[in-house]
Amino acid sequence: MKRKLIAAIGAAGMLVSVAACGSDDGKSTGADGFKGQTLTVWAMDGSTPDGWSKDVKAAFEKKTGAKLKVEIQQWNGIQQKLTTALSEENPPDVFEIGNTQTPAYAQTGGLAELEDLKKSIGADWTETLNEPSVFDGKQYAAPWFAANRVVVYNKRVFKEAGVTGIPETRAELFEAFDKIKAKGKAEPVYMPGQNWYFFDGLTIGTGAELVKKKGDKWVSNLADPKVGEAMDIYKKYASYSTAPKDKDEATPQQGEVFAKGKTGAFIGMGWESGIAIKANPKIEKDIGYFTIPGDTADKPEGVFLGGSNLAVAAGSEKQELAKEFLKIALSDKFEGQLSKELGVIPNKESLQKNLQGQPAGEAAAPAVAGGGTTPLIPEWAAVENPPNPIKTYMTAVLNGKSHAAAAKQVEGEFNKRLAQKQ
Amino acid sequence: MTVQTERPDSRPAEVLKADGGERRAPRRTAAARARTTALAPYLLLFPALAATLLLLGWPLVKNGLLSFQNLNMRQLIQHLTEWNGIDNYAEVLASSEFWRVAVRSVLFTGANVVLIMIFGTLVGLLLARLGSKMRLTLLIGLVLAWAMPPIAGTTVFQWLFAQRFGVVNWVLDKLGFHSMADHNWLGTQFSTFAVVTLLIVWQSIPFVAINLYAATTTIPKELYEAASLDGAGAWTSFTSVTMPFLRPFLLATTFLEVIWVFKAFTQVFAINEGGPDRLTEILPVYAYIEGFGNQHFGMGSAIALLTIVILLALTSYYLRIVLKQEEDEL
Amino acid sequence: MSRSRSTASRLRRIWPNALATVLTLVFVFPVYWMFATAFKPTGDIISEDPVWFPLDFTFEHFQTAVTADNFWTLVRNSVTVTGLAVLFSLVIALLASFALARMRFKGRRGFIIAFMLAQMAPWEVMVIAIYMLVRDADMLNSLVPLTLFYMMMVLPFTLLTLRGFVGAIPKDLEESAMVDGCSRPQAFIKVILPLLAPGLMATSLFGFITAWNEFPMVLILNKQAEAQTLPLWISKFQTVFGDDWGATMAASSLFAIPILLLFLFLQRKAVSGLTAGAVKG
Secondary structure (H helix, E strand, O other): OHHHHHHHHOOHHHOOEOOOOOOOOOOOOOOOOOOOOEEEEEEEOOOOOHHHHHHHHHHHHHHHOOEEEEEEEOOOOHHHHHHHHHOOOOOOOEEEEEHHHHHHHHHHOOEOOOHHHHHHHOOOOOHHHHHHHEEOOEEOOEEEEEEOOEEEEEHHHHHHOOOOOOOOOHHHHHHHHHHHHHHOOOEEEEOOOOOHHHHHHHHHHHOOOOEEEEOOEEEEOOOOHHHHHHHHHHHHHHHOOOOOOOOOOEOOEHHHHHOOOOEEEEEEOOOHHHHHHHHOHHHHHHEEEEOOOOOEOOEOOOOEOEEEEEEEEOOOOOHHHHHHHHHHHOOHHHHHHHHHHHOOEEOOHHHHHHHOOOHHHHHHHHHHHHOEOOOOOOOHHHHOOOOOHHHHHHHHHHOOOOHHHHHHHHHHHHHHHHOOOO | OOOOOOOHHHOHHHHHHOOHHHOOHHHHHHHHHHHHOOOHHHHHHHHHHHHHHHHHHHHHHHHHHHOOEOOEHHHHHOOOOOEOOOHHHHHHHHOHHHHHHHHHHHHHHHHHHHHHHHHHHHHHHHHHHOOHHHHHHHHHHHHHHHHOOHHHHHHHHHHHOOOOOOHHHHHHHHOOOHHHOOOOOOOOHHHHHHHHHHHHHHHHHHHHHHHHHHHHOOOOHHHHHHHHHOOOOHHHHHHHHHHHHHHHHHHHHHHHHHHHHHOOOHHHHHHHOOOOOOOOOOHHHHHHHHHHHOOEHHHHHHHHHHHHHHHHHHHHHHHHHHHHHOOOOO | OOOOHHHHHHHHHHHHHHHHHHHHHHHHHHHHHHHHHHHOOHHHHOOOOOOOOOOOOOOHHHHHHHOOOOHHHHHHHHHHHHHHHHHHHHHHHHHHHHHHHHOOOOOHHHHHHHHHHHOOOOHHHHHHHHHHHHHHOOOOOEHHHHHHHHHHHHHHHHHHHHHHHHHHOOHHHHHHHHHOOOOHHHHHHHHHHHHHHHHHHHHHHHHHHHHHHOOHHHHHHOOOHHHOOHHHHHHHHEEOOEEOHHHHHHHHHHHHHHHHHHHHHHHHHHHHHHHHHHHHO
């Protein structure tokens, strides 16, 4: 077919055609039958540090005799890319997928079922991290790693304002902000109006649900008082900041704002301090991290667990080999190594000790057990596409609208997105 | 043989001298020769036609078929074909959102095209007036603006108009407008549109200006000489030589700009994602969010075809002129 | 009137240059900002007081940009695809535009309208239909479909514009060449082509910029790194781990340079073409 079309067009000789990779792979499987095969793995940019990749590749190739090809994917347009790739004859065999996107993809039939893998290696996967991989009661992906937000703060600013000791409750944190504000030399916290994942964490903390079932349909639950409660906490944070109310934490990068040294703190991922250090190397010695404090000292604030899962394409011809890869990549040894190298939360609580010596990771870990995600329904994927109605809701409240009025304002859009055909 | 002047005024020499009726008289012999090679035009057109049918016609038909299907992630991945009749169209056309966005798109396109054409033409005429060094300088400036990748252009504009660290607010503040120091340019519909318009106009002028300048270089010098012999001043020679000569270019360029501005996606989407409150969404952004972003490809295909219909309506005036002026002849 | 003439004429000489200078600045400033940003250390990119000139010059961002994986493969792919697409569309369009501008035949009007409609094709939203066709023809990850579709994207424009330019060339020029014993194709090559230079410049520049920047189609048609083009490289520096704007701007600057070079090259050709035409005319 391919040759015919090229001939018809008559330009074949002039152009470079890149042969589909892996097309020469044999299809045989079995204990010793992996030789000569190549397993293609799609990992997102930034997920696979060099050392980890090298070691996993070596272990995999040694154990199976097959070759491993890790292809790094860019974030821009990844959804369209993944959807179309899964429809092809040679999809990537294993791929990284966002935890909140897993239900939507599981529902398409594009993901292979992994019940037996869960049984063999997943008995002690952290519950809150594994939840997104389960769809309709079945396992469709394996939790790989996660990350959650912490308070990244400027030790110097805190000290100069007379804050001693790390705030352990939300009230103590706000007290600290008050002191910094009174001092008048720095913005207590940088909190733009649409740091939506922080808000999502707050709703998890107050026990709010963003959607509810109405008949057989999911609809907005933003008018729920518990959502309002979370929004009030957010509003309190935002009141200490002069950041734009209609922008999220990436425009401008809050790390870059923080790098100027005139910001007390921001709520962000541990790696965001890297942005600050890149922009202003001198700030490195002033940076500290602590767990986002909740109502009481023993219960940290609710956090959104941004995570990555590993999934196997249903259309892959190398199911067994793919599972072999997962067993190696997700083994305690390599989970631990990844956690160490990337500073991310591993998929088992017992492995969290690998975060020792990594202040950001150590600050993040205590909140994992009480963390959560966005609603785990296939319909959710559409909600977060810009313009995310929840961000609109947040801006509206911060601009003075009542919770009810703001919830009402975005309800139509929210419900429309939830009602989309699958 | 002068049929190429479907726009009669692209032959200003004759426009000056006489009306179009007499033009054909001295060319009879050439016409006779042309008849002997009656097949020639079809042969010349064949590659263009074949390419269009294969590379555009085919995808369009496919797109048309998709627009009658329920095609989402699941159907695409599993290669399922679920016909759902005119559901996609019915759903789009029934939503008030679509119509609001359509009207907004038309107004937005109109405003932008008018600005682009006026300023583009002026810059083009200026190019023609300049000395060669200055002209090259301005040309390079224009090409630089044109060549700047859209992602970079859009990002830079975002920075320039950023609320907290934007250059524009900084300058306004230094100039004494202190209330503008923390102005949010993207806070309202009008102001967001103003920034987007500035960006699009800035990006589009180079094309119009360069194209127009290229057109003026093809105006034979003798025409101006003839005009000045007839005692025409600068303004008269402009209106009787330059404008008639450029009119077809202007019309054609306007036609193209209408199409391009109407389809402008990157700028509007990247600057503020159609916000605030979806108030600056135009059709392509709408189509993207509904179709591609949410991966409802069947719906996206339907919106794509509706977009073509609206574009047809917008450009029908120009298409009618062309139809009227072109003549089919044997 | 006559007394003010000298002032007026001086003014007439000065204002175009003054205006051109201002305009040049207006058009160049954002471009300058892109280049300047590419040279700024990350800390200066976003700052309370704009850093107008990158005093702490750094090549770090360019380093990041060109050492990205597969950079040179992508350069080669982009050049191949864009170059061939523009070349094919110029040749095909030139043939067709000659027929449409110079000849009389049945169906001419239909052809013109058809190409005008072709100009309206919403390529961005048609991407998925194209993807399915290419996928089912087993032609993914190849530069062939990319080249062909890019050619088609710019063909209607090239054709219609060139037709305008061909039509604007006085018929007499060609005919006098034919009287001098040239055949029609000869007359075309010797007389018309040089006069078309400015038109060819404008159209090929347009075609080049369009094909060079195309993103949505290559994103899903060519998923293999070895078959991708430069727009994917630019977007590489925007990640969830923070957008590396320095590298993005460095990449964008490098990305814009070929277009600028092409323009300067075409510009010289166009000028010589013009003079050649004038001598003949």
